[in-house]
Amino acid sequence: MTELSDSTVPVRGDRWRPSNPLLENVIQKYIDEARREACDTTGNIGTITGGGLVLVGFGIIVAIGTGNPLAAIFAMIVLALAGLAWMGVNAPPLRLDPLQILEPMGGPGNLPAGYLVHPLAWKAGMPEYLRGVPERRLRIAVDLCRKHPGAVTDLLRMVERSERWVAEQQPGKDFSPAGRDAEIARFAKRLIEHQVRNVPVGTR
Structure with a gap:
């Protein structure tokens, strides 16, 4: 008897699931790409890069003004930690639309019928497609x-x-x-x- 759950992959009575290493590698590739793109769209990478350049410039100014490189380094570390803490609190959530993961392949519905019971498909938008x-x-x-x-x-x-x-x-x-x-x-x-x-x- 088929086992169904709102949040888990359906399990057939015979426990069968398809196996196509080539197709599964492609699905995994799209999953990984979607996650990377979701992380990039938060803007954190650009913010960190820009903030780092500002801190370096600030450290140089402090070092020249005070004549104390250690004080400049300490100030940079304190400001960097404060900036990272602020980003952690205010960073937007990952914007990952599961239905877009397999869009280059036509979406989850375009997978072979057997992938209705494959875990990778359920990581790549199948639950949302079946809603x-x-x-x-x-x-x-x-x-x-x-x-x-x-x-x-x-x-x-x-x-x-x-x-x-x-x-x-x-x-x-x-x-x-x-x-x-x-x-x-x-x-x-x-x-x-x-x-x-x-x-x-x-x-x-």
């Missing part, structure tokens, strides 16, 4: 993601289509929530089998 997706739809999608030949967004749309079909046609005799879920999954599996049969061998 608003009903729990039943997500649960069924997780159960089907291993066999689906398309992307995450294609899988979710297919499950949604299956939900509508079951709601309209009302197949079977079990009209309980569990029975409806089973019918949705059954219809979705047929759609996947049809897609797999029609996907060219070289693209699987």
